[in-house]
Amino acid sequence: MSLADAAREYAATHKQLFNEQLIELVRIPSVSAESQHKNDVKRAAEWIARDLQNAGAENIQVIPTEGHPIIYADWLHAENNAKTVLIYGHYDVQPAAKEDNWNTEPFEPTVIEGVLYARGSSDDKGQMFVHLKALESYLKTSGSLPVNVKFVLEGEEEISSKHLMGFVSENKDLLKADVCIISDTGSQEIEQPAIVTGIRGLTYMEIWVYGPKDDLHSGGFGGIVHNPALGLAQILSKMHNPDNSISIPGFYDDIVNLSEEDRANLARTDVDEQDLKELTGIAATWGEAGFSLRERLGARPTFEVNGILSGWTGEGSKTVLPAKAMAKVSCRLVVNQNPQKIYELVRDYVAQITPPTLRSDVKLLSTGSPALMESDLPEVQAAARAYTRGWGKEPVFMREGGSIPIVVDFQRELQLPVIMMGYGLNSDGAHGPNEHFSLEMFHRGIQTAICFLDEISR
Amino acid sequence: MSLADAAREYAATHKQLFNEQLIELVRIPSVSAESQHKNDVKRAAEWIARDLQNAGAENIQVIPTEGHPIIYADWLHAENNAKTVLIYGHYDVQPAAKEDNWNTEPFEPTVIEGVLYARGSSDDKGQMFVHLKALESYLKTSGSLPVNVKFVLEGEEEISSKHLMGFVSENKDLLKADVCIISDTGSQEIEQPAIVTGIRGLTYMEIWVYGPKDDLHSGGFGGIVHNPALGLAQILSKMHNPDNSISIPGFYDDIVNLSEEDRANLARTDVDEQDLKELTGIAATWGEAGFSLRERLGARPTFEVNGILSGWTGEGSKTVLPAKAMAKVSCRLVVNQNPQKIYELVRDYVAQITPPTLRSDVKLLSTGSPALMESDLPEVQAAARAYTRGWGKEPVFMREGGSIPIVVDFQRELQLPVIMMGYGLNSDGAHGPNEHFSLEMFHRGIQTAICFLDEISR
Numbered sequence: 001m002s003l004a005d006a007a008r009e010y011a012a013t014h015k016q017l018f019n020e021q022l023i024e025l026v027r028i029p030s031v032s033a034e035s036q037h038k039n040d041v042k043r044a045a046e047w048i049a050r051d052l053q054n055a056g057a058e059n060i061q062v063i064p065t066e067g068h069p070i071i072y073a074d075w076l077h078a079e080n081n082a083k084t085v086l087i088y089g090h091y092d093v094q095p096a097a098k099e100d101n102w103n104t105e106p107f108e109p110t111v112i113e114g115v116l117y118a119r120g121s122s123d124d125k126g127q128m129f130v131h132l133k134a135l136e137s138y139l140k141t142s143g144s145l146p147v148n149v150k151f152v153l154e155g156e157e158e159i160s161s162k163h164l165m166g167f168v169s170e171n172k173d174l175l176k177a178d179v180c181i182i183s184d185t186g187s188q189e190i191e192q193p194a195i196v197t198g199i200r201g202l203t204y205m206e207i208w209v210y211g212p213k214d215d216l217h218s219g220g221f222g223g224i225v226h227n228p229a230l231g232l233a234q235i236l237s238k239m240h241n242p243d244n245s246i247s248i249p250g251f252y253d254d255i256v257n258l259s260e261e262d263r264a265n266l267a268r269t270d271v272d273e274q275d276l277k278e279l280t281g282i283a284a285t286w287g288e289a290g291f292s293l294r295e296r297l298g299a300r301p302t303f304e305v306n307g308i309l310s311g312w313t314g315e316g317s318k319t320v321l322p323a324k325a326m327a328k329v330s331c332r333l334v335v336n337q338n339p340q341k342i343y344e345l346v347r348d349y350v351a352q353i354t355p356p357t358l359r360s361d362v363k364l365l366s367t368g369s370p371a372l373m374e375s376d377l378p379e380v381q382a383a384a385r386a387y388t389r390g391w392g393k394e395p396v397f398m399r400e401g402g403s404i405p406i407v408v409d410f411q412r413e414l415q416l417p418v419i420m421m422g423y424g425l426n427s428d429g430a431h432g433p434n435e436h437f438s439l440e441m442f443h444r445g446i447q448t449a450i451c452f453l454d455e456i457s458r
Numbered sequence: 459m460s461l462a463d464a465a466r467e468y469a470a471t472h473k474q475l476f477n478e479q480l481i482e483l484v485r486i487p488s489v490s491a492e493s494q495h496k497n498d499v500k501r502a503a504e505w506i507a508r509d510l511q512n513a514g515a516e517n518i519q520v521i522p523t524e525g526h527p528i529i530y531a532d533w534l535h536a537e538n539n540a541k542t543v544l545i546y547g548h549y550d551v552q553p554a555a556k557e558d559n560w561n562t563e564p565f566e567p568t569v570i571e572g573v574l575y576a577r578g579s580s581d582d583k584g585q586m587f588v589h590l591k592a593l594e595s596y597l598k599t600s601g602s603l604p605v606n607v608k609f610v611l612e613g614e615e616e617i618s619s620k621h622l623m624g625f626v627s628e629n630k631d632l633l634k635a636d637v638c639i640i641s642d643t644g645s646q647e648i649e650q651p652a653i654v655t656g657i658r659g660l661t662y663m664e665i666w667v668y669g670p671k672d673d674l675h676s677g678g679f680g681g682i683v684h685n686p687a688l689g690l691a692q693i694l695s696k697m698h699n700p701d702n703s704i705s706i707p708g709f710y711d712d713i714v715n716l717s718e719e720d721r722a723n724l725a726r727t728d729v730d731e732q733d734l735k736e737l738t739g740i741a742a743t744w745g746e747a748g749f750s751l752r753e754r755l756g757a758r759p760t761f762e763v764n765g766i767l768s769g770w771t772g773e774g775s776k777t778v779l780p781a782k783a784m785a786k787v788s789c790r791l792v793v794n795q796n797p798q799k800i801y802e803l804v805r806d807y808v809a810q811i812t813p814p815t816l817r818s819d820v821k822l823l824s825t826g827s828p829a830l831m832e833s834d835l836p837e838v839q840a841a842a843r844a845y846t847r848g849w850g851k852e853p854v855f856m857r858e859g860g861s862i863p864i865v866v867d868f869q870r871e872l873q874l875p876v877i878m879m880g881y882g883l884n885s886d887g888a889h890g891p892n893e894h895f896s897l898e899m900f901h902r903g904i905q906t907a908i909c910f911l912d913e914i915s916r
Contacts, residue, residue, distance in 0.1 A: 271682060305691065432673065
């Protein structure tokens with residue numbers, strides 16, 4: 001029996017134990033954004049370190065940062081110049097509270113019909129844990145792996161990975177590898193696994209509009225002073241053309257046009273309109289004319305309003321003419337848009353359309369670059385074969401709407417391809433209420449991860 | 459010496475005492491909106507009751523309500539079928555805190571170059587106190603007044619006069635009078651007193667725009683789901699035409715067009731553009747093309763955004779696609795616009811322009827009717843003569859931008875004319891930081907109020 005086959009059998013016979021362990025892990029409320037959970041984040045890191053220890057990993061370190069710890073571990077005894085695989089994951093989770101429309105307590109894991117409901121079950125504890133169990137399955141059977149493996153698991157992904165890249169830059173030798181695997185994405189359905197080959201970049205900004213120096217009484221000044229909240233609405237309304245394309249001059253200049261082949265590939269993973277309506281409760285889809293839903297989501301940029309605040313927003317009627325108004329806005333970007341250049345285009349356009357009756361300012365908050373992976377890369381092909389063997393179905397290549405800044409950062413800093421092997425579903429409810437993770441996907445993920453370590457060794 | 463002349467001399471020789479009393483009154487933080495100040499509001503009511511007692515008023519009552527008390531007092535011994543004057547004022551004030559850009563503590567009254575800085579100094583303790591001192595000046599000299607006088611002073615004006623109209627409706631006999639005086643308005647400059655003959659009405663609403671049933675990740679759904687915050691901005695941007703007139707169908711239908719004479723009168727109190735810029739810090743004025751600033755403010759309706767809230771408005775970048783967005787909006791109205799009808803027009807227009815990708819709802823929060831007083835009414839003419847004698851300058855008739863719902867309510871319930879004799883300045887900073895009241899205006903106001911009681915008796 002091959003190493004991989006022995007590992008696969010071990011994984012198949014230990015499903016119940018793996019489920020129980022995952023339930024233990026998601027029970028820890030490792031919410032990185034909330035200081036009252038600082039110790040819970042640490043507790044989760046220590047729990048994972050013990051699990052790695054039990055699996056047979058070596059050089060296990062829980063490395064403190066100014067924020068939450070980074071976990072490092074490896075196993076480097078593969079024979080004959082074997083490749084090294086770097087596995088990234090994160091064990092911190094988004095905030096969650098039952099009153100935010102959860103049907104169950106977010107940190108009291110509940111299994112209903114084979115689906116595990118808990119914050120972090122899919123994003124990313126469940127998907128990350130797949131790789132720990134693949135490692136364990138090899139080492140508990142053969143005491144060996146076909147490749148070298150390194151783990152880098154962070155506790156700050158949900159708060160912009162504040163200290164990860166500093167750690168990576170200072171530890172390039174420690175993290176040196178031939179390929180990096182990230183499992184933090186989803187497919188459309190269980191029976192159709194997906195390798196994400198495209199992710200969008202991000203330029204996140206605040207638009208501020210200023211009018212009078214103080215809030216004014218809307219009776220005493222309404223009609224002769226331009227209202228900044230109205231002005232902000234007027235500015236935001238000029239960001240799109242009637243066909244929902246973005247009207248910022250130069251915005252589309254650097255985009256690589258979709259070829260016929262690209263469009264044909266994207267069509268294979270198009271978003272089902274009915275599914276989307278059911279999932280989100282919207283009455284009708286929206287977006288840029290002339291593009292399919294998948295193209296709008298994965299291959300076209302956006303201008304989104306993430307938040308607005310101005311004036312009186314409490315109970316009842318307060319007749320204020322506000323002094324200022326603010327919108328949080330962000331653009332999702334596609335190759336080859338440059339996040340900094342997009343900020344400058346937005347800033348200049350807002351300045352241009354701000355009327356002389358108001359003042360405005362656009363502040364840059366954060367950026368992330370878009371990425372697109374060629375599907376014929378050998379590492380992507382190895383991942384595809386791993387799904388075919390381990391999941392039981394050939395994967396599709398998908399372009400995602402979200403941004404995973406560390407993909408681009410890892411590629412740049414460590415000079416290696418980053419492959420996004422997702423084990424979740426887009427409908428898992430990451431960041432929302434009732435986050436969940438199919439235990440069937442968990443186990444098919446472990447089988448796939450075992451096969452990947454085998455396929456990449458060839 | 460006539461009653462009025464004796465009273466005027468008393469007032470002239472007691473300026474210092476009156477100033478000290480007013481300072482005592484504004485020191486009490488009678489903030490009606492904040493429950494921690496409930497006892498302070500009561501304390502202010504009791505302070506005023508004692509002052510009325512000292513002045514010689516009778517039947518003084520501090521009447522509890524479910525909110526803050528209403529003060530009633532009268533003096534009804536005028537000879538020969540004399541008229542009865544009802545004087546309205548309010549002793550509650552807006553919230554205030556030093557950190558909101560005050561140069562002095564808002565409840566530590568400070569006199570700088572003859573100007574009293576304190577919350578409530580102008581709105582409305584100072585203006586209300588004018589009438590108490592006029593009463594005192596008569597009764598301390600002649601023991602008599604040329605007319606009967608009734609006071610009704612409330613402690614809830616800044617929180618929509620919640621319990622006043624119930625009290626008025628139930629006490630029509632007690633409050634029966636020939637004319638009502640309200641001093642809660644301002645003029646443009648000290649040397650040009652103003653009688654306000656027009657006030658705008660109000661329709662205050664909330665516009666809600668709904669998209670997906672829960673907040674979504676802007677990466678996973680941005681570009682295919684219409685963002686409600688963007689949708690709200692798009693809806694608000696459709697409320698005005700390019701000339702800044704309001705584009706809601708039917709909005710202007712019931713307005714009485716300005717005659718050439720109206721426009722000539724309004725021109726006498728036009729807003730000085732330079733003064734407005736200095737007062738508010740705006741770079742340029744704004745408003746409906748074809749109308750002067752005073753016309754825009756006093757004789758034309760508005761659509762104002764009082765507040766907006768949607769999505770993430772805290773620190774940093776949260777990539778949310780919000781489920782909903784809300785704007786507080788209000789229309790200032792002029793005769794003969796009907797506040798309820800305006801609500802229906804806004805509601806129908808918002809429904810009409812909401813795209814099929816979103817849902818919307820317009821909620822009515824509160825209304826107030828506009829009012830316009832003929833300047834040739836005998837009571838208005840008596841007030842004008844009182845300014846000429848007491849202030850030393852013939853007043854102008856002015857249309858105000860604000861709404862004073864009780865003007866219309868008193869007119870309707872008590873069937874009497876309501877005359878707005880302001881003793882403040884529009885630039886006093888009511889509701890804002892550094893509210894102030896000129897002590898010169900305080901004393902000229904007392905002289906004018908004494909003369910009015912004389913003029914109205916003729």
